[in-house]
Amino acid sequence: MKSNPIKAAIATLAGASATATFSRFWQNKPVRWSILGVLLPVSGVVAAYAVTDPRPEKTLYHASRMVEELPSVYVESGTSHGSYWAQEAVQPGDSLTDVLFRMDVPETTIREVLTHSSIDRNVIQLRAGQSVNVRFDASGDVTDVQFFHDDDNGFRDLVALEKVNGKWGASTSSIDTESLPTLRSIHVRTSARGAMAQAGVPVEIRESLNEIFTELVNIDELSRGDSIHLLYDSLYFRGQEMATGDILAAEVVKDGKTYQAYYYSQGKGDEESGSYYDQNGKSLRMREGFNIKPVEYTRISSPYGVRIHPVLHTVKMHTGVDYAAPTGTPIRATADGILTFKGWKGGYGNTVMLQHSNGIETLYAHMSAFSSAQGKVKAGDIIGFVGTSGRSTGPHLHYEVRKNGQHMNPSAIALPTPKLTPTNMAEFRKQQKEYSITMAAVRDLPVTVTQLD
CATH class of the missing domain: 2.70.70.10 (Glucose Permease (Domain IIA))
Known part of the structure; x- marks a missing residue:
């Protein structure tokens, strides 16, 4: 579209006229200085604002380091009445002196125990695998010694000695024995016997387990990845495990296959009736x-078993x-x-x-x-x-x-195994369920679990 020449000429003349007018106005010196006097302060403010950063806001928190001297901690001195039990297994050929010496009992104390207590060290018979238990007080002195002594008459007598007022003698503590179930879960890494020993399973229980499953699996052939779960009775005296009873339930897992055994007694007041059966109530002694x-x-x-004289x-x-x-x-x-x-x-x-x-x-x-x-x-x-x-x-x-x-x-190892009647089977199933629930707590654990007695 073509531009209008008349309008263009008028715009040019207007612009030129305005420029000429401003030029004549600026050349008037008094006016020029008046304008500059007004504009310079304003321009200074603008320049100052342009080159100066805004101040930061005040922070809400202020960090400072303070050092204050606190009063010393005061601990009132006193005598500790704590004590603890230590346990040592008897090795073949050991005397009581040998066992106590291995437990770091001082020779003078050993002589006092053997000389001034009611026992005769010449007739004490210890068997390999049994435990000797010793209590130490807070100062490390021996205050109690207890163990079973074989009397070569089919009995083992519990010998409990204590030091009272500096003198050794037979324990006067009340008989507070109790039988409690003990749970063990053993994860085999090298050998089954070694793993059970490390888990605190007594030698009697290890031998019984081997005999119970002798027709099904060789315990000595268990290898890495296999496992054993045990539930058995233990006798405690003054908080120490002194003897073991029967294995109540046992599971052996070898190469992914599970073998089970349950102890069942017909409950006639006749311990001979107790025997081991598999999960189906079938006798484990097949040969x-x-x-x-x-x-x-x-x-x-x-x-x-254990008896307490009335x-x-x-x-x-x-x-x-x-x-x-x-x-x-x-x-x-x-x-x-x-x-x-x-x-x-x-x-x-x-x-x-x-x-x-x-x-x-x-x-x-x-x-x-x-x-x-x-x-x-x-x-x-x-x-x-x-x-x-x-x-x-x-x-x-x-x-x-x-x-x-x-x-x-x-009765559980070397006597005839009675068959379960229908009544017996019902009782067996009930007992089996109770034991199985207890065992379930450790059944799937891939590590060794030892109950703290």
């Missing part, structure tokens, strides 16, 4: 052997089963074996000992007479006759079972 009763008896006069308030551990029977009643071998001892054996009196397979040994004591049996014997062979020889208060058979030298409950 022939130990299917013979050692004697036809009238009653069990003393079962296996009058003397002493604690005894009975290491076998006593069968009351008339003098002259035949005594039979409970399984095939080799006769390794026949003769007089201290408080046991006339005694026969048989060696069986898998490290099991049986002992038959207080006989009135021996049979002609010798060498290899068969299950059911007559090896002697009931009597009351040795330290015995009446005619009976004392029957013991040992596995690799450790005493075990004969």
Whole structure:
């Protein structure tokens, strides 16, 4: 679109006229200085504002370092009454002196214990694997010593010594023994026996476990990644585990496969009725052997386990089963074996000992007479006759079972296993459920768990 020449000319003239007018106005000196006098202060303010940064806002917090001297901490001095128990396992051939010396008990204290207490160090019999417990006070002095002593008569007596007013003697503490279930979960890294020992599982329990599962799995062949879960009874005296009872339930996991065992007693006041069964109530003893009763008896006069004398308030551990029977009643071998001892054996009196397979040994004591049996014997062979020889208060058979030298409950290891009746099975299922719930707490843990007793 073309521009209008007239309008352009007028705009040019107007601009030119304005420029000329301003030029004439600026050249008037008085006016020019008046204008500058007004503009310069304003321009100074603008310049100052342009070159000066705005001041920062005041901070809300102010950091400062302060040093203040506090008064010294004052701790009132006093005597601590704390004490603790220490435990040491007996090694083969150990005397009480040897064990106490390993526990860092001073020689002078050891002499005091042996000299001034009521025990005779010459007749103390300790067995490998058992524990000796010692209490130390806050100053490190020994105040208590307790352990079981084998009396070579099928009993173990609890020896509890304490130092009162500087003198050693038999403990006057009340008998506060209690039986509690103990739970262990063992994760095998090298060997099962080593792992169980590190977890504090007593040697008797380790041997019993091996025998319980002997028909299903070899405990000694467990390897890294396998596991064992155990629930067993423990006897505590003054807060210390002094003895173990039966394994109540056990699980062995090898190569991903689980094997289970449950202890069940028919509850007739007869400890012989207790045996081990799998999760289906089937006996775990599948092979022939130990299917013979050692004697036809009238009653069990003393079962296996811990007993507290009602009058003397002493604690005894009975290491076998006593069968009351008339003098002259035949005594039979409970399984095939080799006769390794026949003769007089201290408080046991006339005694026969048989060696069986898998490290099991049986002992038959207080006989009135021996049979002609010798060498290899068969299950059911007559090896002697009931009597009351040795330290015995009446005619009976004392029957013991040992596995690799450790005493075990004969009824669970080396006696016939009764079948479960429908009534028994219902009771077994109820008991099995209770044990299984307890075991579930550690069943899936890939680490070793030891209950703090």
